[in-house]
């Protein structure tokens with residue numbers, strides 16, 4: 001069998017997804033694109049240690065011409081969709097980092113490109129496959145807690161220490177312009193994935209201060225984003241995406257699901273165990289388990305991925321990728337992407353284009369609700385071809401070049417006015433290698 005030729009666009013976060021490709025015998029990493037030479041050099045170092053020689057590019061058009069079957073998109077978070085559509089129209093399979101897109105029209109375009117070209121599109125939502133969340137998926141599928149009635153997902157992660165090296169003082173970098181709920185997929189997607197539900201309506205709220213990063217590092221948006229999502233079975237999910245100050249190494253990335261028969265929850269501030277409570281025959285009587293999940297799919301490959309990733313401390317600890325590779329969640333998006341391309345049964349766990357769009361729409365529509373003073377906003381089911389036309393012109397987002405006269409501010413009431421001297425200061429921090437000296441956070 002010919003190997004699947006994979007290219008990687010974006011070598012910063014992208015390097016960990018490339019690493020997941022290297023442990024799969026069916027895959028050959030053939031090309032890497034990044035305009036940032038430091039990121040490209042990091043990919044080179046990784047490739048050299050495993051004895052492969054992909055082609056390196058700094059220009060997308062040149063990369064596009066390379067002979068590739070599939071592409072991993074880890075480029076700027078607001079720019080995934082146009083590249084994904086172009087690549088799918090050229091017959092390539094695509095795995096995209098999160099979120100899938102920045103406006104509703106792009107959601108329609110993504111779905112139609114995947115449908116029309118018959119290619120595989122998946123979203124690299126690693127938070128669905130962390131040791132604890134993926135075990136929750138397994139238990140949910142067994143019916144252990146019944147049907148979801150209410151759930152909470154928290155993505156509380158102060159990324160200030162990484163902000164200078166990522167944005168390099170660029171006022172228009174997506175990390176400076178996104179709004180509070182944009183990056184919500186880590187909070188809500190695992191819950192949609194575990195319960196196999198679809199969001200139908202969302203209400204958004206925003207705290208007044210404390211966004212993903214402080215304004216004195218250049219962020220123009222507002223506070224934390226809170227989403228109350230109505231599910232298609234009537235249940236409710238509360239998601240939060242925030243950069244609240246917590247002690248270092250203590251991000252709050254946790255999930256609780258209350259079902260009709262019991263409850264499951266993670267405890268990841270302290271540990272990586274989960275608890276599962278199941279009510280038995282009598283009201284108020286049940287069993288409670290606390291345990292460390294065992295990987296139940298491709299456990300050997302996942303272990304090999306971790307081993308090899310940890311063997312490159314020069315690469316992975318100096319980037320955003322330290323810690324436990326998102327509780328091993330970083331291995332599985334690539335694994336399921338490849339299984340799906342190969343038509344294997346395990347590919348069913350990949351986050352497909354519809355769920356990718358559902359999760360991204362939660363953030364887009366929650367912010368619309370915030371701008372409307374908190375009134376609920378419907379989330380369209382774009383699987384239905386009949387309703388897509390109504391959204392083709394819906395290009396509202398915070399990128400002027402994309403939104404035109406539908407431009408929306410990064411926070412209600414208008415962008416935070418950042419003094420240009422702040423960007424100069426951040427540029428200097430980035431040049432000096434800060435925050436490497438300050439250390440990076442565990443999760444990203």
Ligand SMILES: NC(=O)c1ccc[n+]([C@@H]2O[C@H](COP(=O)([O-])OP(=O)(O)OC[C@H]3O[C@@H](n4cnc5c(N)ncnc54)[C@H](O)[C@@H]3O)[C@@H](O)[C@H]2O)c1
Pocket residue numbers: 009010011012013014033034035036039058059060074075076077078097098099124125126166167320326444
């Ligand atoms: N799933 C996760 O846990 C996780 C963690 C971090 C980042 N991400 C996602 O990964 C993506 C990348 O984030 P990041 O942290 O690497 O930071 P980033 O967005 O700053 O980096 C993107 C990289 O792509 C390169 N790039 C962008 N456009 C390019 C172009 N036209 N030509 C050549 N190179 C280009 C940049 O030089 C940069 O190195 C984002 O979508 C982000 O949301 C996901």
